[in-house]
Amino acid sequence: MIILVMGVSGSGKSTVGAALAKALGAEFLEADTFHSPQNIAKMSAGIPLDDSDRWPWLDAIGAALDRSVLENRSVVLACSALKQSYRERLLPPGRRDGKVIFLQGGADLIADRMNGRSGHYMPPTLLPSQLATLEPPKDAIVIDIAQGPEAILKEILATLPR
Template identity: 50%
Template sequence: MILILMGVSGSGKTTVGQLLAKKLGCGFSDADVFHSKSNIEKMHNGIPLTDDDRWPWLASIRAAIEDYRQRGVTHVFTCSALKEIYREKLAYPGEGDIHFVLLNGTADLLQQRLAQRKGHFFDPHLLQSQIDILEMPDHAIVVDIAPPPEEIADEVLRQLNPAG
C-alpha cells in the first residue's frame, strides 16, 4: 500500500505522514527531497512553480512510488498534488494500492501555521497561489487539519480500514 498525503503548504503533510509511517511500521518520503535546487530557490524567493517545473519533480516521486510497489513495500509519501493532472502523474487510474489523503483546512489556520514555521524554504506568501490552484480530489480520503496530528493520523487509518 502506498499513501500520498496531499494538500497545500502548512497542512501538516510531513508531521502526519511521519506519524502514519510510524503507526504502519513503514518508510516515509517527503516530496520536498525530490525538488530540484532551482525549484527550491524559486519557492524560497516567492516565485510560484510552473507546470514545467513540476513535471520532473512528479516523475521522480512516481519512480520512487513504483520502486516501493514493485517490492511490495508499504510506504508513506507527501506531495502537494494540488491538481488532478499531478495526481494522475503519481498514480494511474485503477491503481487500487495507492491512496491519496487530502489534509484540508481553512486559509486562516494555514496562515497561522506558516507564520510559526521556521527554517522551511517555502515563502508563506505563496500559500494563496496554492489554495487557488487546489482541485478537490474525487477519490481521496479528506481529513480536517484542525485536530492534533495524532488524531488526524488515527482518522486516516480509520478511513482506510472502516471495518477496523
C-alpha cells in the same frame, strides 16, 4: 499500498505522513526532498512553481514509488499533489494502487502555521497561489486539520481498510 497524504503547504502533510508511516510500518517519502535546487530557489524567492517545474519533480517521485512497488514495500508519501493531473501522475490507474488522504483547512489556520514554522523554503506569501492551484480530490479521505496531529492520525487509521 501507497498512501498519498496531500494538501497545500502548511497543512501538516510531513508531520501526519511520517506519523502514519510509523504507525503502519511503511516507508515514508517526503516529496519536498525530490525538488530540484532550481525549484527550491524559485519558491524561496517567493515565485510559484508552474507545471513545467512540477512535471520533472513528479516524475522523480514516481520513480521512487515504482522502486517501492517493485520491492513490495508500503509507502506513505507526503506531497502537495495540488491538481488531479498531478495525483494521476503519482497514482496512474492500473499501475500503482493507492489511497489519497486530503488534509484540508482554512487559509487563516494554514497561514498561521506557515508563519510559525522555521527552516522551510516555502514562504507564507505563496499560500494564495497554492490555494488557487488546488483542485480538491473527489476520491479522497478528507481530514479537517483544525484538530491536532494525534487526532488526525487516529481519524486516518480508523478510515483505512485493514
